[in-house]
Amino acid sequence: xxxxxxxxxxxxxxxxxxxxxxxxxxxxxxxxxxxxxxxxxxxxxxxxxxxxxxxxxxxxxxxxxxxxxxxxxxxxxxxxxxxxxxxxxxxxxxxxxxxxxxxxxxxxxxxxxxxxxxxxxxxxxxxxxxxxxxxxxxxxxxxxxxxxxxxxxxxxxxxxxxxxxxxxxxxxxxxxxxxxxxxxxxxxxxxxxxxxxxxxxxxxxxxxxxx
Amino acid sequence: xxxxxxxxxxxxxxxxxxxxxxxxxxxxxxxxxxxxxxxxxxxxxxxxxxxxxxxxxxxxxxxxxxxxxxxxxxxxxxxxxxxxxxxxxxxxxxxxxxxxxxxxxxxxxxxxxxxxxxxxxxxxxxxxxxxxxxxxxxxxxxxxxx
Numbered sequence: 049x050x051x052x053x054x055x056x057x058x059x060x061x062x063x064x065x066x067x068x069x070x071x072x073x074x075x076x077x078x079x080x081x082x083x084x085x086x087x088x089x090x091x092x093x094x095x096x097x098x099x100x101x102x103x104x105x106x107x108x109x110x111x112x113x114x115x116x117x118x119x120x121x122x123x124x125x126x127x128x129x130x131x132x133x134x135x136x137x138x139x140x141x142x143x144x145x146x147x148x149x150x151x152x153x154x155x156x157x158x159x160x161x162x163x164x165x166x167x168x169x170x171x172x173x174x175x176x177x178x179x180x181x182x183x184x185x186x187x188x189x190x191x192x193x194x195x196x197x198x199x200x201x202x203x204x205x206x207x208x209x210x211x212x213x214x215x216x217x218x219x220x221x222x223x224x225x226x227x228x229x230x231x232x233x234x235x236x237x238x239x240x241x242x243x244x245x246x247x248x249x250x251x252x253x254x255x256x257x258x259x
Numbered sequence: 260x261x262x263x264x265x266x267x268x269x270x271x272x273x274x275x276x277x278x279x280x281x282x283x284x285x286x287x288x289x290x291x292x293x294x295x296x297x298x299x300x301x302x303x304x305x306x307x308x309x310x311x312x313x314x315x316x317x318x319x320x321x322x323x324x325x326x327x328x329x330x331x332x333x334x335x336x337x338x339x340x341x342x343x344x345x346x347x348x349x350x351x352x353x354x355x356x357x358x359x360x361x362x363x364x365x366x367x368x369x370x371x372x373x374x375x376x377x378x379x380x381x382x383x384x385x386x387x388x389x390x391x392x393x394x395x396x397x398x399x400x401x402x403x404x405x
Contacts, residue, residue, distance in 0.1 A: 076305050077291060077305075081299075084299055088279065107299060107303060108307075114311065115311045187272050192275065200263050211263065215266055239278060243279070246275075
């Protein structure tokens with residue numbers, strides 16, 4: 049795959065032997081970002097860097113997920129019809145869930161399933177019934193309060209409109225745009241702008257020479 | 260009037276999930292930029308993955324070599340058995356070469372001794388029979404190993 053080429057992130061169903069080293073490198077980055085969402089939600093950082101229980105960082109979690117699939121500890125079966133990346137994301141969630149269980153935190157409920165919004169996972173990866181989204185379930189109160197502050201300080205009324213949509217379970221940018229009768233680009237831009245503000249407010253650690 | 264206080268924590272949590280960058284919809288370049296922005300260093304983790312891939316490749320090569328060796332064994336055994344019936348066409352030098360290539364240690368020494376002391380065709384036939392049996396036993400014990 050050429051650098052910078054657009055991808056959906058949804059890798060085809062394939063035997064792991066067919067995945068190239070370059071593709072594994074990309075999966076690792078995707079999974080690192082996926083795991084990073086949980087670290088942000090938990091506020092897992094120490095001494096200016098991301099650090100979960102035992103000092104692991106999102107990149108460690110992503111690598112561990114891939115290694116478990118490579119060595120067969122978590123056996124990926126292409127005949128199940130589940131895409132490799134979907135399977136790997138599930139392994140990441142499982143590993144984080146174990147970390148949460150191991151750590152003596154205020155969040156004691158397991159997080160078997162999660163979506164970071166956006167594209168749909170296969171049916172068997174969806175939260176069941178009224179089960180809350182595990183990512184939402186694990187957000188630390190302190191993080192949530194900081195986020196509220198950022199949104200409250202925002203002049204744009206679009207924030208309130210987006211919150212109304214989310215309150216009504218309209219969660220995808222396309223659907224929100226349609227509901228609010230604005231362009232999807234407007235929602236996407238607001239999403240990025242607000243995230244940048246939120247990041248600052250949440251106090252993300254900064255490391256030298258990354259990715 | 261925004262009145263954001265009217266939203267409960269459940270909605271605010273959805274808002275967090277909504278804002279969080281979703282790698283599924285991002286290009287590789289965007290992901291790299293986001294990771295850099297978040298200050299997440301992927302290099303140590305990637306090194307672990309690369310090491311894991313090397314181990315997997317080495318294990319695959321070893322498996323392939325084992326498979327190839329297994330495929331070769333029957334022909335070697337068959338060759339020895341054929342020799343038993345055609346022992347008259349084999350010279351002592353032929354047998355010396357086979358013993359040298361196929362066996363080692365005490366078994367090799369014993370076969371060389373037996374070869375040197377062989378005085379008749381019957382002695383040679385007995386030697387080839389012993390070689391064939393030991394080869395079969397070695398195969399069985401190799402196959403039993405994990």
